[in-house]
Amino acid sequence: MGRGRRAAPAAPLPQRDGIDPVRLRLPEDPDGAWPTVRDHLVHRFAGAVGAGRVDAMLRDGRFVGTDGPVATDEPYTAGRYVWFHRDFAPETPVPFEIGIAHRDERMVIADKPHFLATTPRGSHVTETALARLRRDLGLPGLQPAHRLDRLTAGLVLFVVRPGDRGAYQTLFRDRRVRKEYEAVAPYDPAVALPVTVRSRIEKERGVPAAREVPGEPDSESRIELLERRGGLGRYRLLPATGRTHQLRVHMSGLGLPILNDPLYPAALPAEAPEDFSRPLQLLARTLEFTDPITGEPRRFTSRRRLAQWPRSIHS
Numbered sequence: 001m002g003r004g005r006r007a008a009p010a011a012p013l014p015q016r017d018g019i020d021p022v023r024l025r026l027p028e029d030p031d032g033a034w035p036t037v038r039d040h041l042v043h044r045f046a047g048a049v050g051a052g053r054v055d056a057m058l059r060d061g062r063f064v065g066t067d068g069p070v071a072t073d074e075p076y077t078a079g080r081y082v083w084f085h086r087d088f089a090p091e092t093p094v095p096f097e098i099g100i101a102h103r104d105e106r107m108v109i110a111d112k113p114h115f116l117a118t119t120p121r122g123s124h125v126t127e128t129a130l131a132r133l134r135r136d137l138g139l140p141g142l143q144p145a146h147r148l149d150r151l152t153a154g155l156v157l158f159v160v161r162p163g164d165r166g167a168y169q170t171l172f173r174d175r176r177v178r179k180e181y182e183a184v185a186p187y188d189p190a191v192a193l194p195v196t197v198r199s200r201i202e203k204e205r206g207v208p209a210a211r212e213v214p215g216e217p218d219s220e221s222r223i224e225l226l227e228r229r230g231g232l233g234r235y236r237l238l239p240a241t242g243r244t245h246q247l248r249v250h251m252s253g254l255g256l257p258i259l260n261d262p263l264y265p266a267a268l269p270a271e272a273p274e275d276f277s278r279p280l281q282l283l284a285r286t287l288e289f290t291d292p293i294t295g296e297p298r299r300f301t302s303r304r305r306l307a308q309w310p311r312s313i314h315s
Contacts, residue, residue, distance in 0.1 A: 004251065008023060008025070008081055009066050011023065011083050011085060012064050012066055012068075013064055013083050013084075013085065014064070014140075014198075015134065015140050016085050017088065017126045017225060018096070018126065018128075018130065018131030018132065018133075018134035018135040018140075019085070019086075019088070019120060019125060019126060019131055021064075021083040021084060021085050022083065022084055022085070023081060023082075023083050023225060024044075024081065024082045024083070024084075024087055025079065025080070025081055025101040026040060026076065026077065026078055026080045026081075026082065027078060028078045028079075029076060029078055033066065034076045035075065035076060036041045036072075036073055036074055036075060036076055036143070036251070037063070037070050037074045037075075037076050037077075037080075037082065038054070038055070038058060038070075038072050038073070038074070039076065040076060041054050041058070041063065041082075042054050042055075042117075046103060049087075051293050055072070056267065057084065058070060058071075058072045059072065061173060062084050062085065062185065063082055063083075063084045063210065064082070065080060065081065065082055065083075066081065066082065070082060078133045084239060086125075086298060088112050088125055088126055090122070091124065091125065091126055091127040092274070093127060094113065094115045094116045094127050094276075095276060096113030096114065096115070096116065096276075097113065097271075098110050098111065098112055098113065098116070098129055098132055098133065098136075099111030099112075099113075099302075099304070100304065101155060101300050101301070101303065102300055103137075104160075105117075105161075106158060106159065106160055106161060106164055106293060107145075107157055107158065107159055107160060107164075107168070108133060108139070108142065108157075108158040108160060109155055109156070109157055109158075109287065109300045110129055110133060110155070110156045110157075110158060111153075111154065111155060111246070111302050111303060111304060112129050112148055112152075112153055112154060112156050112284075113153055113304075114127065114151060114152070114153045114279035114280060115150065115151065115274065115276060115279065116129050116132075116150065117129065117149050117150040118130065118144055118150070118156055119144055119147060119148040119154050124150065129144075129156060130142065130143075130144060130158070133158060140159060140162065141161065141162050142158050142159070143157065143159050143162065144156060144157070144158050144159075145156065145159050145165065145168035145169050145171070145172060146169070146172040146177075146242075148284055149245065149282075151261075151262070151279070151280040151282070152181075152280060152282045152283070152284060153279065153283050153284070153302070153304050154181070154283045154284025154285060154302045154304065155284045155285070155286070155287045155300055155301075155302050156284070159261060164293060166294060167292040168292060170292065171289050171292055172242070175242075176192065176289060176290070177287060177288070177289040177309065178238075178286070178287075178288040178289065179238070179239055179284065179286065179288075180236060180237075180238055180284075180285045180286035180288075181236070181237040181238075181245070181247055181282060181283060181284055181285055181289060182226075182227075182234065182235065182236060182237070182282075182283045182285045182306060183231070183234075183235045183237055183251060183259075183281055183282045183283070183306075184232055184234055184235075184258070184281035184306050184308045184309050185227045185232070185233060185235060185251055185256040185258045185259060185281070186231060186232065186233070186255075186256055186257070186259075187217065187225075187230075187231055187232055187256075188235035188255055188256060191254055191255060191256060193223060193225045194222060194223060194224040194225070194226060195222070195223050195254070196221070196222045196223075197219075197220070197221050197222075197223060197250040197253065197254065198217035198220045199212045199217050199219055199249075199250070199253070200212065200213050200214065200215040200216060200217050200218050200219070201213075201218065201219045201243040201244070201245075201246060201249055202267075203245070208263055208267060208270070209245070209263045209264065209267055210243070210244050210246075210249050211249070211296070212249060212253055218241065218243060219239075219241045219243040219246045219249075219250070220239070220240040220241050221237060221239045221240065221241075221246060221247055221250045222238040222240070223235060223236075223237055223250065223251065223256075224236040224237075224238070229262070232308070232309070233256070234306075234309050235251075235256075237250075237282075237308045239250070245263070245264070247282065248261055248263065248264050248280075248282065249264060251264075252264035252265045258280060258281055258282050259280075259281040259308055260278045260279060260280050260281055261280055261282075262280075279307060281306045281307070281308050281309075282304060283304055283305075283306055284302065285301060285302050286299065286300065286302070287299070287300045288300075288303050
């Protein structure tokens with residue numbers, strides 16, 4: 001029986017701005033193309049940042065192994081681990097605070113604002129809920145059990161102890177979490193509600209919007225009208241599955257696109273600046289589940305309100 005790869009050693013670098021260092025495991029070099037670690041780093045990163053930037057980072061000691069900074073002329077050793085911090089591009093600060101709906105020794109239930117990504121991805125790295133919470137709460141090991149769309153506000157479960165993460169992730173994977181969302185969208189008396197929408201949703205890499213396509217349904221949402229005022233309605237959305245943009249796609253498909261949605265039914269120009277005064281009117285209102293560690297029932301509710309539904313008539 002073959003032996004598995006050894007676990008990677010602990011990172012010798014601390015987090016920076018709530019972000020873990022990048023970890024590299026140097027690959028095999030059968031052709032001897034990389035006499036030094038520097039040669040491999042230039043091969044790997046020069047196309048993105050230039051050889052001069054790689055050399056500057058080496059001189060500054062920013063590439064680090066388990067025994068300290070990597071020397072410019074250090075011989076190449078396959079299988080060795082090297083860590084470094086990326087240079088973070090400037091990000092537009094999201095001008096809203098993260099609420100805390102609940103915190104204990106196992107979990108943090110964050111009440112995320114609109115426009116803030118859950119985890120680092122693409123151009124959103126330090127301006128994310130994960131990075132902010134790690135910094136603000138002093139919890140460098142914090143990890144999400146699931147994700148919430150960047151434009152959607154509301155509840156996200158983060159796990160404090162790494163050993164507990166799998167148990168909470170399994171709840172979401174196995175659909176053992178009851179999620180309740182709230183949305184503001186046009187009211188149309190011709191749309192019979194409540195209704196359960198089932199469809200097949202496809203999301204292509206690099207294409208911002210998802211779309212419904214023919215085929216066996218892989219998504220399901222129940223849509224209920226809670227109340228109406230003039231041409232607007234406040235809706236309860238109950239997803240049974242978790243496809244990308246599922247609720248936004250299903251509401252648009254009914255002819256009830258959620259207010260301020262930049263993708264559905266028609267995408268705004270990609271270069272349009274983000275308008276923090278027009279948040280998507282979609283809120284992850286409730287998370288309900290049986291705690292996988294203690295067995296107790298848990299229910300959490302967001303304290304946020306959707307801006308385009310007046311508080312005076314909010315139930």
